[in-house]
Every structure is written in structure tokens, then in C-alpha cells.
Amino acid sequence: MGFRIRPATEADIPGMQRVRGAVLENRLTTTVLTAEDYRSAIVERGRGWVAVDGRERVVGFAVGFREDGNLWALFLDPEHERKGLGRRLLDSVVQWLRAEGVPRMWLRTDPGTRAEGFYRSAGWRDCGLTDDGELRFELALAD
Secondary structure, three states: OOOEEEEOOHHHHHHHHHHHHHOOOOOOOOOOOOHHHHHHHHHHHEEEEEEEOOOOOEEEEEEEEOOOOEEEEEEEOHHHOOOOHHHHHHHHHHHHHHHOOOOEEEEEEOOOOHHHHHHHHOOOEEEEEOOOOOEEEEEEOOO
16 A cells, blocks of 8 residues: 655644554643644644545654744654654655755754654764653754
């Protein structure tokens, strides 16, 4: 079954929430993200992309914020990991923020996770631990 990447719409929010709740690492334990949080993220603060299967079912998503270059989210349904979808989603956000003139992107993730290895292999720079023990990564977008 083929997958495609397309811009996220408000109709995709339930699928995005389902994927976010299914992840095995970087699970939300103290925060509840509402449909309004997702809507604001993909409509007001930034843009998002979804990976969909042949039935248009959301199997992954990524969201970036224009205002500060934050990669707010990049998550895949665990059964669809290691198929290149994460990299394709990431590339969509990077291309958009670069076109918007954002000079650098950043994100935070837990140390020792697959996400840490993913961002390292994608060329992100490790900027060290934050005060609350997460790793901060940055990616220069300007040439």
C-alpha cells in the first residue's frame, strides 16, 4: 500500500490525535492536547503535514511553527515506522520554513530515544540538555 504526504487540514485532527496517543516514546503523560491545540498549530501558528495510507487514514504527522522555527511535532503510528515517512514529513516542514525565511529550526526530545538518533542522522546539531533534562536540537535553514 502506498503512502503520500499532504498538508494537514482540520479534518485530519482526530487522526493526528490518534497517532499522538499511539506512540511508544515521548508519550504525553501530564499534558492533554485538545483539538483546538492542533487547529491553532496547523492554521494559526504554523503548518502541518500528514502521511496518509491508500484509504486516506492518517499514519503520521509533522507540525512546524513559523514564529520561532519550532518543530512542534513529528509522530508516526508505530506500525508505520522505518518506512521513510518520518523523513518525508520532516522534509516538508523544513522546506516550508526555509521558504518562509526562517533561519533555523529547533526541537526538544528526551535523551536516549529513537528520536534522538533520528535527528542526529538528519543533520541536526545537539545543543545540549535543557534545564528540565530534555535534549535541544537545532537545524540551520539559511544558506
